[in-house]
Amino acid sequence: MGAGHAHTLHHVGxxxxxxxxxxxxIVAAFLMVIAVVATPREAFWVFGAHLALLVGIWVTARIxxxxxxxxxxxxxxxxxxxxxxxxxxxGPRTEFLGLSLSxxxxxxxxxxxxxxxxxxxxxxxxxxxxPVRDLLAGLARLRVPGMVTTIATLMVRxxxxxxxxARRMRxxxxxxxxxxxxxxxxxxxxxxxxxLFLRSYERGxxxxxxxxxxxxxxxxxxxxxPTTGRRTWAVxxxxxxxxxxxxxxxxx
Amino acid sequence: xxxxxxxxxxxxxxxxxxxxxxxxxxxxxxGERVALLGPNGAGKTTLVLHLNGVHxxxxxxxxxxxxxxxxxxxxxxxxxxxxxxxxxxxxxxxPTVGDDVAFGPANFGVTEPELSLRVKQALxxxxxxxxxxxxxxxxxxxxxxxxxxxxxxxxxxEILVLDEPSSNLDPVARRELAEVLLGxxxxxxxxxxxxxxxxxxxxxxxxxxxxxxVADGPTRDLLADPAFLAAHRLELPFGFSV
Numbered sequence: 199m200g201a202g203h204a205h206t207l208h209h210v211g212x213x214x215x216x217x218x219x220x221x222x223x224i225v226a227a228f229l230m231v232i233a234v235v236a237t238p239r240e241a242f243w244v245f246g247a248h249l250a251l252l253v254g255i256w257v258t259a260r261i262x263x264x265x266x267x268x269x270x271x272x273x274x275x276x277x278x279x280x281x282x283x284x285x286x287x288x289g290p291r292t293e294f295l296g297l298s299l300s301x302x303x304x305x306x307x308x309x310x311x312x313x314x315x316x317x318x319x320x321x322x323x324x325x326x327x328x329p330v331r332d333l334l335a336g337l338a339r340l341r342v343p344g345m346v347t348t349i350a351t352l353m354v355r356x357x358x359x360x361x362x363x364a365r366r367m368r369x370x371x372x373x374x375x376x377x378x379x380x381x382x383x384x385x386x387x388x389x390x391x392x393x394l395f396l397r398s399y400e401r402g403x404x405x406x407x408x409x410x411x412x413x414x415x416x417x418x419x420x421x422x423x424p425t426t427g428r429r430t431w432a433v434x435x436x437x438x439x440x441x442x443x444x445x446x447x448x449x450x
Numbered sequence: 451x452x453x454x455x456x457x458x459x460x461x462x463x464x465x466x467x468x469x470x471x472x473x474x475x476x477x478x479x480x481g482e483r484v485a486l487l488g489p490n491g492a493g494k495t496t497l498v499l500h501l502n503g504v505h506x507x508x509x510x511x512x513x514x515x516x517x518x519x520x521x522x523x524x525x526x527x528x529x530x531x532x533x534x535x536x537x538x539x540x541x542x543x544x545p546t547v548g549d550d551v552a553f554g555p556a557n558f559g560v561t562e563p564e565l566s567l568r569v570k571q572a573l574x575x576x577x578x579x580x581x582x583x584x585x586x587x588x589x590x591x592x593x594x595x596x597x598x599x600x601x602x603x604x605x606x607x608e609i610l611v612l613d614e615p616s617s618n619l620d621p622v623a624r625r626e627l628a629e630v631l632l633g634x635x636x637x638x639x640x641x642x643x644x645x646x647x648x649x650x651x652x653x654x655x656x657x658x659x660x661x662x663x664v665a666d667g668p669t670r671d672l673l674a675d676p677a678f679l680a681a682h683r684l685e686l687p688f689g690f691s692v
Binding site for chain 2: 334354407409414418
């Protein structure tokens, strides 16, 4: 698992963070995100403390900062929004480098930027230290509805199958001289998407049949349930507890 | 001895009215390997889906190891009938090979440490013991077919049902699969158009056409009758003779 294909988020490793059970990490990450979101936006030092906690986790997990940065690019559109806010928000204004900026907008932009970034970093850290299948098993263990985890499990598996099917269909079009350059030539491609949908739907029916044949009754079996000791929970939740403390201190 | 499979007077019509089976009788003893032959649309797949209770018989009965296919014990029937579907991508839906092989037995109530043992044995039986942690996506066609077989073997079925096991396999993978199947020593019903494969693996063949059994006998005898084969849209590949 891990390297390549659909699982590029995961960063293979064997650190104490990697070895923690997935459901414990999911709870810890969720608590940390809540703590970050609950931190008042003016309590600037608290965000620094949150970041320090994360850096500590990265060092323990031995994951390179460059890899984290590359996976955090998903946040870019939100950054753009945050940067625009100070220009367009209303209320009292302040001067900076000759630009007139809204104070409220500045704070709102900062709020989105810092909380969004920390949230993405926490999620990326979770994703990098936990393989997708463990994440799904962890969610199931946390009693997330079976339908949700089943859909996610099948999606992880079949995205590649459907992508491969789409590639074969494209090749079949190209091989017969289809070379779309203008918008009005896109017809066959669009019809291809429709065909792909139908084929995926039919495959879904066949997969369901194959699942029934092996005793599927509507819920995925929990495979390899490990028992998690209090110690493991305590270790994993320590950074989250610290984040909650910091957030509380931010209100003081 | 109780036969592995007993089908008596099985008839079935699809909801749209199309009648697919008109009274099929079939008896397979324990340890037998039987090929189910017939042209496209003869009712082979419909028959297979009756064996594990996906379709319910319109008339007649199906018994697996003496147990009648009926709603109260559908789960036990599905454990007893191991269907290996034609496209391994339909059968292998879990993120890793090991998880997929564990799916069946886990549904049938097998728990650790027995579960891991079953997975290991099933993958070992098909020569895929090294690949438990891989994604099915990264396996070759032949490997996927063998893993699909392992997912069913892990349930310890009474009868293996294989739908077109040799389709889309290169000659080496086809031979390797045959060797695995011959080494399993299990009751087997193999749906196929690949007549040489039927001859290699199954001493007995049943030919079904237009919803009824039209022949049941030694594979070699059936394949040696060109007029009979032609009457049911079957023929040996170019250059073959029995």
